[in-house]
Amino acid sequence: MTQVQFSQKQIQRVLSQFDYLIQQMCQATKSLLVSELDVVSLNDRKELKKWTGGPIQSTEKCLDEMFEASVHKNSKRSAINAWDGNFTYGELNEVCEPPWPNI
Numbered sequence: 001m002t003q004v005q006f007s008q009k010q011i012q013r014v015l016s017q018f019d020y021l022i023q024q025m026c027q028a029t030k031s032l033l034v035s036e037l038d039v040v041s042l043n044d045r046k047e048l049k050k051w052t053g054g055p056i057q058s059t060e061k062c063l064d065e066m067f068e069a070s071v072h073k074n075s076k077r078s079a080i081n082a083w084d085g086n087f088t089y090g091e092l093n094e095v096c097e098p099p100w101p102n103i
Helices: 008-027 042-052 063-074 089-096
Strands: 078-082 085-088
Touching (some): 078 089, 085 089
Antiparallel strands (some): 078 085
16 A cells, blocks of 8 residues: 655645635634635735736637547646646556547
């Protein structure tokens, strides 16, 4: 059995997320649906803004179209870098391709 160790930063991030969600639930003045919870905290928004360089523009494109464009533009660049493996956009596209043609 493989043991996974999380860094202090990862654990702090998860705890911070739980704290943010629990605060919203405790401050609710009415019955609150899970879908009404804001899952992106102010700190997460700041971090996302650092990563993206600013606001992200909305689009009418489907996710699969956007991913295909990224594959063609960045096939050799890293798409996933995780503790259990790494994939470039091209490799990820190969393992995610549906085994049937577009209909």
